[in-house]
Amino acid sequence: MKRPWSSLVAGSIAAGFLAVAGTAMAANVLTKPPTDFKKVSTLVKLPDFLPGLGTLYVNPSTLPIGPYLGYDHKGHLANIIYMVPTKDIDAHKNFEDLGSAASGVKINHTDIVFNPGHPGVEEPHYHIIEWLISPAAVKKDMQ
Amino acid sequence: MNRILRCMAATGAAIALVACAASPAFARVVEIRMVQTPAGEAYFDPAGIHIAPGDTVRWxxxxxxHSTTAYAPQNGNHELRIPAGAKPWDSDILLADHPKKGSTFEHVFTVPGVYDYFCKPHEMAGMVGRIxxxxxGDGPGTQPFGYAPDRHWNPVPEAAQKDFPPxxxxxxQGVVRAPQAAGK
Incomplete structure (x- = not known):
């Protein structure tokens, strides 16, 4: 049975909260991505720091969905991002068990933002951004 | 005179057309903006322009x-949609925003005809343009999309086909604004 978009989003957000509830947080992920994660700017032509998102790292085997780990200018983990193509949403595709690289981190809030495409994900998609910092801190520290 | 009027009309629409006062005898530099809005719209503005041989386009x-990339087999085996004999261009992804260094790309157009081009990350979102x-004439850019199936070129996505100005x-008009910029 296919699930609607709202269900997909709810599932993704739920996954984030499950991460919060987890107890096996990677010890260093708050300041250092896992060793199998690569800086996105080394995989595609993009600047190291993307205004509004941070310095992104991803395990290439999980492209394009992610999770991506976004770090602020000081090297602190600021968000966990999933990039979901709209065609997959239209096809009612499910994404389950998207990894636990950031299990145990505390989520402050979640943004779901449309993006028309960018290097690496060259098709319209949604960014599901689970922020560890407040909306005010996003505006202040992530530009 | 016609070219100057077109230039003036574009300026009135808040589009930067450089060297508007230049005599038609001199090549112009025409600017096209590459935009992504907070709402997620990505487009070239103007989406369509008419220029003279020898003019320069500055994106x-x-x-x-964004990138500005000609529809040509040399660019990722895309369908040829520029005049035969014309030099295809590809800016690749620009990493800076105006006015920083690296935020612009220029190409001089010498061969008459229709030139279709696209933005690499946003082709599927319909970010395309026509010069x-x-x-x-009657070159590749005037032909229907998919006009040469035996060449096995990558087709222009259906989502993009509808976004080329006729x-x-x-x-x-000389200059056709992007619908997003024109508020249509």
Missing amino acids: VQMSGF IVGDP AAEIMR
Whole structure:
């Protein structure tokens, strides 16, 4: 049975909260991505720091969905991002068990933002951004 | 005079057209903005322009990350949609926003005809443009999409096909704004 978009989003957000509830947080992920994660700017032509998102790292085997780990200018983990193509949403595709690289981190809030495409994900998609910092801190520290 | 009027009209629409006062005897530099809005719209503005042989087009990245890439087999085996004998261009992704260094790309157009181009990350989102140099002629850019299936080129995505301004409208108006910028 296919699930609607709202269900997909709810599932993704739920996954984030499950991460919060987890107890096996990677010890260093708050300041250092896992060793199998690569800086996105080394995989595609993009600047190291993307205004509004941070310095992104991803395990290439999980492209394009992610999770991506976004770090602020000081090297602190600021968000966990999933990039979901709209065609997959239209096809009612499910994404389950998207990894636990950031299990145990505390989520402050979640943004779901449309993006028309960018290097690496060259098709319209949604960014599901689970922020560890407040909306005010996003505006202040992530530009 | 016609070219100068077109230039003035474009300026009135808040589009930067450089060297508007230049005599038609001199090549112009025409600017096209590359835009991504906070709402997620990505587009070239103007979407269509008519220029003269020898004119230069300067693309200026205002926001987002874009490329200007000619539809040509040399660029990722895309369908040929520029005049035969014309030099295809590819800026690759620009990494800076205006006015920083690296936010612009220029190309000089010498061969008359229709030139279709796209933005690499946003082709699927319909970020495409059309430039007509002199007389449109009957070259590849005037042909229907998918006109040469035996060549096995990568097709222009259906989502992008509808976003090219019609050549006749470009010839009639000289400058065709992006619908997003024109508030349509």
